[in-house]
Amino acid sequence: MPYGIMWRRHRRAFHEHFHANTVHRYLPIQVKETQAFLRRLLKTPQNFMHHIRHIFGSTIMSITYGLPVLESDDPYITLAEEVLQGASEAGIPGTFLVDLLPFLKYVPSWFPGAGFKRKAAHYAAINAEVANQPFITVQTKLAEGTAIPCILTSLLEEFPGNEELGRAEEELISRNTAGIAYLAGADTTVSTTQTFFLAMAMHPEVLRKAQAEIDAVMGINRLPDFNDRPYLPYINAIMKETMRWQLVLLELKNELHYIYKLLQPLYT
Ligand code: HEM
Incomplete structure (x- = not known):
């Protein structure tokens, strides 16, 4: 995203809900999720890798969207994990020839060797889904009066009063800010916790x-x-x-x- 009003508003929106003096609000959810994690670990310790993924997915979904997740094969988490998979694949420079020969981005997607274009279109569609799906669910619940207070509900309810941006842009910022919390916060925390298990085993x-x-x-x-x-x-x-x-x-x-x-x- 280029530097500008939209970039600044995204950053401010995220910061408002995740700065050091705010995050204490999320401690009760973390305690509850940790206790559920420990119970799962006690019951099926062999599935610890799955349990680690579940606790962070569930914690972030609860804090950001106020939405519960399924014990396994949650459709939202499955989708978000695919986005992360795409990001880590595309993030390694040189994976695709187009990384080295940028003009290849102009070849049509049916062109031999243009598989990267089809892959990019596939991941672009999933990226949009990951941001849209829970956003729409929470919007509907808000309208019905059944939404659980969470970061997205406060973002949607507390648009800044200034007229710098319109309602549609503010909604887009809320949608993206909530979406990025899962994508930035799930893999990093999972990886750190897996490292902890490795360290204790060693x-x-x-x-x-x-x-x-x-x-x-x-x-x-x-x-x-x-x-x-x-x-x-x-x-x-x-x-x-x-x-x-x-x-x-x-x-x-x-x-x-x-x-x-x-x-x-x-x-x-
Ligand atoms: C062990 C866990 C984590 C690690 C190691 C980690 C690491 C990082 C690093 C190295 C950066 C780049 C900072 C920079 O630009 O200099 C970053 C940025 C960021 N992280 Fe994390 N992170 C973790 C957890 C989280 C969580 C839980 C969330 C959200 C719920 C999150 C959201 C973000 C966001 C939105 C940014 C971009 C901030 C900005 O540029 O304004 N991260 N993280």
Whole structure:
């Protein structure tokens, strides 16, 4: 998106609902989802990869749209996962010949070797669906008075009073802001949590120390929650180390570096 009014409004809309002093509103949903996650993990630990994907999909859907998701094969999550799959495929420079020979974008889609065009059209349609489907559902529920308060309902109800943009544009911004939360927030968090499971499997002595800290602070009768965080320095350190150890967006950083190297001759 080019820099301009629309870009600034998108960014402001997202920031309003996700800045450091706002996110505490979402703690109760996170606690509820975490407890459901732990119950699933206890019941079917072998499905931990699925459970990890489910907790973040469900948490973000609840916070952004106030919509429940199915235990498995949720149609919205399946669709959103396909968008992420498309993004990671297209995000690797050089996957398609058109990355290196940009003029190929002008060949018609029936042209031999233009499979990338058909693929792009397929993903463009799914991208639009992912943003539209839950948006329309919440809009309908709002009109019926049955919508659960969430980020999208407040975006739709609290358009800024200035006349800079019309109602249609403000609705588009609300739709996109809600849509991006899933796409930016689901894979990153899933990947970090999978890294945590890997780290604990590789370093059982750390797991034992972490368990001992939890048992010492809250005993065996209750689960930790966000209020306990200041009293769990070892757990906090593990969390930070998990994010540092296997950087989620390292691949993106490497890709940007690759693109920069490719374009460098143009600038020198
Ligand atoms: C472990 C989890 C996460 C990691 C590692 C991560 C990482 C990042 C990074 C590296 C950036 C780029 C920052 C920059 O431009 O310098 C970013 C931006 C962004 N992230 Fe995340 N993120 C995570 C979770 C989330 C979640 C849960 C959401 C939403 C619910 C989210 C939404 C966004 C958005 C919208 C941007 C663009 C911000 C802007 O340019 O204004 N991220 N993230």
